[in-house]
Amino acid sequence: MKKFVATLSSKQFVTNDVCYLLFSFDDPEFTYAPGQYIILSIPTSTTPLKRLYSFAGSNTTRGSFELLVKIVPGGAASEYIRILKMGDKVEVSGPAGLFTLQNNDKRKIYMVTGTGIAPIRSFLVSSAPRALNSILLWGLKDVGNSYLADELLSLKTTSPRFEYYYCFSQQSTFEGGSSLQAEHFKSGHIDSVWRAVVPVVLPEDEYYLCGSRTVVESLRVLLLSLGVERGNLFFEKY
Missing domain, CATH: 3.40.50.80 (Nucleotide-binding domain of ferredoxin-NADP reductase (FNR) module)
Structure with missing residues (x-):
């Protein structure tokens, strides 16, 4: 699992409480399996919080990843994401998770x-x-x-x-x-x-x-x- 810094490149609320985010980073070798997640570090006054978010985009695009995040009123992570601005940097680690697509032709x-x-x-x-x-x-x-x-x-x-x-x-x-x-x-x-x-x-x-x-x-x-x-x-x- 890698730890790295990513930069917010695009942000859009697709509903009143769901936010689409695109992050970019400088590591063309980083990849993930569709269905896996990334761990976002949320800074606090004490120990950073860790939140897990599934990758929402194509794993064929190098140097970036997409998320879809539900904004929960009063949630520490939600508030952090809500106020993120274009160009802001976040600390992440990953990929992780076993919820991946099986390699077969079944429906x-x-x-x-x-x-x-x-x-x-x-x-x-x-x-x-x-x-x-x-x-x-x-x-x-x-x-x-x-x-x-x-x-x-x-x-x-x-x-x-x-x-x-x-x-x-x-x-x-x-x-x-x-x-x-x-x-x-x-x-x-x-x-x-x-x-x-x-x-x-x-x-x-x-x-x-x-x-x-x-x-x-x-x-x-x-x-x-x-x-x-x-x-x-x-x-x-x-």
């Missing part, structure tokens, strides 16, 4: 919540076409909390085997007015949408779960109870 089913999309986005943009033989189910509250719609549509256009659905737990009707298209809108929690779009559990499918600890654990238990083999189930809890 992948991604079941994620919130910024749990970060490592899946890294899969999709780094490991095509293997990662794009897949179905993405992304749980969010409502359309106002959605992002990446144009990017996912572009991936779908060029990769017919890729399917994706936004699963909105607090919105029952599609109202338009955003780049999200109606055919990718689903009302309900991830598990109910999954039962509708994947009516038969196939033993050869692989499942990748990422997001809030409680949701990932409940999905893991559900999938195992319905016959998904442990060897085909991979997860990362935030």
